[in-house]
Amino acid sequence: MAHAAYIGVVRNWFKEMTKEQALEQLKFHSGLHPDIESTRWTNGFLPSLRPFRGLNREAFANLIECLNVLKDDIKSSKTLEKELMLDLWTICHYAKAWGTDPEGMIRRNNLISAAELKEFEGWINEISYKISFWLEGLDEDE
Numbered sequence: 001m002a003h004a005a006y007i008g009v010v011r012n013w014f015k016e017m018t019k020e021q022a023l024e025q026l027k028f029h030s031g032l033h034p035d036i037e038s039t040r041w042t043n044g045f046l047p048s049l050r051p052f053r054g055l056n057r058e059a060f061a062n063l064i065e066c067l068n069v070l071k072d073d074i075k076s077s078k079t080l081e082k083e084l085m086l087d088l089w090t091i092c093h094y095a096k097a098w099g100t101d102p103e104g105m106i107r108r109n110n111l112i113s114a115a116e117l118k119e120f121e122g123w124i125n126e127i128s129y130k131i132s133f134w135l136e137g138l139d140e141d142e
Contacts (some may be wrong), residue, residue: 017065017066017069019070019073022065022069022070023066023070023083025040026066026067026084026087026088026091028041028043028047029046029062029063029066029091030044030086030088032086032087043056045060045062046090046091046094046095049094049095049098049106050105052106052109052112054116055116060123063091063127064126064127067130070084074134074135075134075135075137075138076137088131091127092124092127092131095124095127099120099124100124
């Protein structure tokens with residue numbers, strides 16, 4: 001579980017992140033939250049890639065926590081809110097464009113090691129795999 005200080009939400013450690021908290025935090029991870037002065041924005045998944053300061057494992061773990069909170073809604077909804085889809089699409093697209101594409105800023109500038117690249121590719125695959133399955137109403141293990 002991510003640290004409460006990281007996500008900027010004071011909560012009881014025995015309670016789960018709420019859907020509202022997950023949606024707001026997802027906006028920080030996608031870089032689309034308007035509060036760009038917040039450390040939550042700076043430490044978000046995509047914002048931490050630009051400028052690249054190494055893999056942000058805490059941001060990835062928190063992003064997965066957010067997704068897991070939203071899992072049932074994604075799986076069961078006939079339609080999803082445009083803002084949620086924009087956050088999900090932005091995270092998947094720009095993480096690939098910036099981080100794994102040979103012409104993306106991180107690889108083009110030799111900022112990532114081969115081991116980090118493999119780990120990062122695994123993260124992006126995990127994110128997109130979960131979302132794709134959930135959009136079909138399935139669990140990842142089906």
